[in-house]
Amino acid sequence: xxxxxxxxxxxxxxxxxxxxxxxxxxxxxxxxxxxxxxxxxxxxxxxxxxxxxxxxxxxxxxxxxxxxxxxxxxxxxxxxxxxxxxxxxxxxxxxxxxxxxxxxxxxxxxxx
Amino acid sequence: xxxxxxxxxxxxxxxxxxxxxxxxxxxxxxxxxxxxxxxxxxxxxxxxxxxxxxxxxxxxxxxxxxxxxxxxxxxxxxxxxxxxxxxxxxxxxxxxxxxxxxxxxxxxxxxxxxxxxxx
Numbered sequence: 221x222x223x224x225x226x227x228x229x230x231x232x233x234x235x236x237x238x239x240x241x242x243x244x245x246x247x248x249x250x251x252x253x254x255x256x257x258x259x260x261x262x263x264x265x266x267x268x269x270x271x272x273x274x275x276x277x278x279x280x281x282x283x284x285x286x287x288x289x290x291x292x293x294x295x296x297x298x299x300x301x302x303x304x305x306x307x308x309x310x311x312x313x314x315x316x317x318x319x320x321x322x323x324x325x326x327x328x329x330x331x332x
Numbered sequence: 333x334x335x336x337x338x339x340x341x342x343x344x345x346x347x348x349x350x351x352x353x354x355x356x357x358x359x360x361x362x363x364x365x366x367x368x369x370x371x372x373x374x375x376x377x378x379x380x381x382x383x384x385x386x387x388x389x390x391x392x393x394x395x396x397x398x399x400x401x402x403x404x405x406x407x408x409x410x411x412x413x414x415x416x417x418x419x420x421x422x423x424x425x426x427x428x429x430x431x432x433x434x435x436x437x438x439x440x441x442x443x444x445x446x447x448x449x450x451x
């Protein structure tokens with residue numbers, strides 16, 4: 221089974237400042253298509269989780285461009301260029317290479 | 333509007349059974365793989381099960397106890413949960429997965445249904 225880890229597990233950011241979350245998988249997430257099967261989700265309080273990034277770097281529909289994903293192999297990063305108050309919640313990476321997928325432990329982002 | 337609506341959650345005794353449903357609308361249900369995920373109190377997200385047109389998948393934590401199925405004529409996904417323990421207590425979400433073998437993330441989620449396991 222693919223094990224996912226994230227760091228940090230919590231983050232406190234001043235509005236307007238950048239934020240970065242790292243995600244590591246226990247094996248490469250490269251699919252034969254050439255895409256990395258790594259997603260990022262945001263779970264806001266009281267809401268259902270929402271997809272932010274798929275294939276490691278593709279923004280989902282409607283996701284603001286302040287969110288970006290990068291990485292390859294086993295190491296991936298989610299960046300928020302300028303954190304806004306509405307970005308609070310728990311961020312999860314998820315590998316989708318082995319179905320049904322496994323999540324990282326989550327990174328809780330709060331606003332200073 | 334693309335939408336998923338779960339139902340069937342509730343209170344069940346340890347060792348009991350429950351069947352969750354997830355009805356999809358606004359998209360061609362048959363064309364998509366579907367997932368069940370959960371979040372236990374104070375814990376993170378967990379993929380529980382998935383179903384494509386031809387295959388089913390389970391997390392080790394539920395293998396042999398949970399059964400995923402779908403009725404495409406009703407645009408509905410199911411999760412039959414047997415031998416429930418307090419570790420299965422969670423909010424259960426359904427989500428839409430890949431289409432025609434192309435994966436673009438779990439892009440649509442339901443609102444969730446709560447399963448409580450208690451005597």
